[in-house]
Amino acid sequence: MIELSLANATPVSADDMPAVPGEGELHLWRWTIDDLQDRWLEQLDANERARHQRLATPDLRQRFLASHGGQRQLLAGYLGCEPGDVVFNDEPKGKPFLPGRPFEFNLSHSGDESVLVIGKQxxxxxxxxxxxxxxxxxxxxxxxxxxEQMDVIALDDDGALGYFLQIWTRKEAAVKVTGLGLGASVRTLELIAVTSDFCKFELPSQWNTDLEVCWLADLTMSTNSYGAVATAFEPSVVRCFAWAESPR
Structure with a gap:
């Protein structure tokens, strides 16, 4: 069984970045708003700065900067460049990718916590x-x-909330691996059977995506968070990292 615990992730410093994941390998990174550096703002590109400025409150802007600025630090570490030199392109539905696609990545954040996943596919x-x-x-x-609805109905309010949030992360991760965005009907994908080990699922034919199957697993997060990861390949190695110190 592959360990998928971000609650006990391996601390890694900025000077000790791992190599780009190989075939079948998955890297997961976790950090929080406590890792935020003021200089990250000037490293954002024009689109990121515009999104940052449109947010309604200082708290939301700080969380955005921590998440997207942190992503730049990590991607730059893999690419061997400066954080401000990382360039993003967008797929038709808005999912970002790197020019030349040296590897694939995806970012999620909620509250003060951010997670980045990196793989070859x-x-x-x-x-x-x-x-x-x-x-x-x-x-x-x-x-x-x-x-899934029957399960929600059978639970009390506290149980239903936890169940809802966990199922929701699974559906979001599955949509994000395809790059379909809001156009995918998640009601057509049942994800009750997901566990903390990777399970293979057929994606709904209605999604009209080139990806026919994906592998899904729950992430072990802090006691106040839920998480899930999806891949277009069956992972054989998963490495979970946390910053031991703030990157560049």
């Missing part, structure tokens, strides 16, 4: 902090399969 990740969800059962009725 398409990847997706989603994290959600534990929080109240308005109209939870109505949302489940719209986005969950019949069996």
């Amino acid at each position: 398409p990847v997706g990740v989603d994290v959600e902090r534990h929080r109240s969800v308005s109209n939870l059962r109505r949302l489940a009725g719209k986005h969950f399969t019949d069996n």
